[in-house]
Amino acid sequence: MSITNVRKLANSCLTFTAAICMIVLCFCDHTNPILGIITILVLLASSGKAQQNQNQNTLFLIAAIAYGAGYVVNFGDVVPKYSTLIFAILSTISTAGAVGSNILAGIIIKRPILEDWRKLFIIFSIIYTIGGIPFLLYGSGVPRKWATFNSNKIQQSPEVEPLTILPHQAETSPATKTTNAE
Numbered sequence: 001m002s003i004t005n006v007r008k009l010a011n012s013c014l015t016f017t018a019a020i021c022m023i024v025l026c027f028c029d030h031t032n033p034i035l036g037i038i039t040i041l042v043l044l045a046s047s048g049k050a051q052q053n054q055n056q057n058t059l060f061l062i063a064a065i066a067y068g069a070g071y072v073v074n075f076g077d078v079v080p081k082y083s084t085l086i087f088a089i090l091s092t093i094s095t096a097g098a099v100g101s102n103i104l105a106g107i108i109i110k111r112p113i114l115e116d117w118r119k120l121f122i123i124f125s126i127i128y129t130i131g132g133i134p135f136l137l138y139g140s141g142v143p144r145k146w147a148t149f150n151s152n153k154i155q156q157s158p159e160v161e162p163l164t165i166l167p168h169q170a171e172t173s174p175a176t177k178t179t180n181a182e
Contacts, residue, residue: 003141007074011139015132017046022125026118078140079147 001009021043028036075083075090104123109116 003077004139007077007141008136008139011074012132012136014046015128015135018043019125019128019132021046022121022128025121029114074139074141077143079144081147081149 021039024039025036025043028039075087079086101124105120108120108123
């Protein structure tokens with residue numbers, strides 16, 4: 001499986017799982033408390049919060065691994081030279097989104113009743129889906145040439161002789177040429 005497909009699979013599993021959890025939460029009321037608790041646990045695992053908590057639970061451990069295999073490390077794949085800068089900029093933008101979601105929740109939820117929360121869950125499910133589809137369609141793990149480190153071999157000057165002469169290099173080495181010329 002290619003790096004691109006691994007990134008797409010991990011990101012899609014977690015993003016769309018979170019979107020489904022938001023829809024399931026619309027149906028969790030006082031009659032389904034166990035479903036609500038399980039849904040919240042799966043939602044936290046799929047949104048990467050398990051990685052921050054470092055629980056020993058297997059579900060959280062698997063989600064933390066998948067979270068790390070998705071978009072989080074994709075910066076290092078695609079633009080390794082500038083990955084820290086781009087990750088910092090996009091983390092700042094995503095923090096603004098987190099603040100905005102709290103403001104949106106304050107606007108939508110006027111009373112602490114399930115009907116108001118359902119509106120918010122549906123909006124967040126749509127946001128998860130809108131965020132997951134472009135990465136699924138256009139995401140890549142292929143490094144960009146303009147953002148890779150130069151790994152050209154250091155050119156040796158003609159005066160410097162290699163420390164070890166391999167058999168296939170014996171004909172072209174400077175030591176052999178001077179020996180043959182004498």
